Amino acid sequence: MTIGSSTILRGIKEYLLITLGIVIYTVGWAIFLTPNNLIGGGVSGISAIIQYATGIKMGYSYFVINTVLLIISVIIIGPAFGAKTVYAIILASVCLNVFQAIIPETIIQDFALSNGKLMCSIIGGSMAGVGIGMSISQGGSTGGTDIIAMIITKFRNISPGRIILTIDVFIIASSLLFPSFGADGQAIPFDAKFSIAVYGMIIVTVNGYVVDLYLSGSKQSVQLFILSRHYEEIADMIAKDFHRGVTVLNGEGWYTKKPASVLMVITRKTDLNLLLRSIKRVDSDAFLSISSVSGVYGQGFDSIKGAKKS
Template sequence: MPQTKTNVWIIVKEYALIALGILLYVTGWNLFLIPNNLVGGGVSGVAAIVQYATKGFIKIGTTYFFVNAVLLIVALFILGKSFGGKTVFAVILASIGLNALQGLIPHEICQTLAVDNGKLMSTIMGGILVGVGIGMTMSQGGSTGGTDIIALIVNKYRNVSPGRMIMWMDVVIILSSMLVPSYSADGELLPWTEKVTTVVYGFILVVVNSTVIDMYLSGSRQSVQLFILSSKFAEIADAITHNLHRGVTVLDGKGWYTKQSTEVLMVLTRKSDLSLLLRLVKSIDSNAFLSVSSVTGVYGKGFEEIKEKIKVKKELPKES
């Protein structure tokens, strides 16, 4: 498999998964949350508050885009250009989708799935869709913007899960919705008691959302260890190194039945890249023997960073 073809496929797969994640994200908002005047966290929550306060004059996607434009500049400098490129792609798609989908989804569908089933069911379903969408986007190195960017910046330097960071920021945003007037889709001002109920459902949404994000990310970041035995071990090792950009360790082995020496390849990779690696090995040697096992954690370049601080004890000067 040529290196260029493999790299292009990886890039296409990443952006396709980001696009799918954004589709789930905007569907959760437009199908379940907005019809019930529910408020979530992040920039989308702020944008929803603005839409409810302006009777829909300023759409959620408009506020979402302009606030994220500022935060993206920060992401470009701190999280790198590749993150910025993927996040710009995600934010543009989300901004368009949040506005466009409001007019595309028939009112009858929103009424049946969201309004008639009550706010609790809509909160759970919307939270699951939004959480999976954010998790899918973040797992590919992108973000839906807003508090996701702040969470990833903190996660880069501290061992704090993105879901937990997002949860605390969302709590502040949801509570702030109590201070802003909110109008329903038919233009009626929501009473104070209704706003209190909305805040309660907002907290439920935050818990569902953050839990789903962490569950998705913990699954996508799982790593596997492979042992590969093949007479074409050198060709396979070169292909894995150049095409998949993964390190390969060559171990000396001996087949006890044949009493012949053999080379064994040991590879650590993401579980999400396993199918691509298996196809690569099969294309070189269809008779290769492979052993695949899950590992608890892999730390180092290309995997997770060790973020625990090492405390160094200072020695007191000795008395002369």
């Protein structure tokens, strides 16, 4: 496979995962949150407040508000991130309106309204977290506070979920200041709005936790030590097919008293199964040791973030 075709396939995969994340994110809103007049964080939370107060569908205000943040993200993070964010914001804006219109009322009644606000807060918040996590992991964004989170994490080692949670608390609290009307057109009293705000805190807490959980899983790395008589062939295969660096360590087998070459490789956990199968095809008798690593920084992995020296 050529470098060009590999890049194209990787780009297609990234956009497909961003698309799936957006669908999960917006379906969570359409089924579990909006029908219960629940409010989440970020621009989607602001858009929900606007919809409950004015009747303007979430997708419209979501798109308008995110345009400003989109411009900021292009300037600070770069055009590649901006292109993916444009795609994610447009898709989310459309899906927020479309899913609210096409999802049958019976599904909403069976899955959301009949299960209570607490259950819907947990499920909707979890779905939103998974969607945001999938988008961020591919270099995109669902807009709103996760754009701010990506900007901050570019310079600081702070978890995106914690940043999102801090900002979203203020959005949830601000919902108490605005009028809110249910699907029947009746105004929601303040005591009910206070309860909704509490549920909103649950939503953003679950959301932030799931984002961190997803990102830590997708970025988890493993370290392999490989002992094989065909170490050169295995090293070439890893470098060519997986685009990972390989370190050759010179050792000695204590039992055989013969020199041995050991390969050390660090790769993403998501690539581990495919890598093991590839090694087995080269040498089914290869000896492997696998361990998890808490952090990997450098080319091909995470960068060390910190304030730039003046």
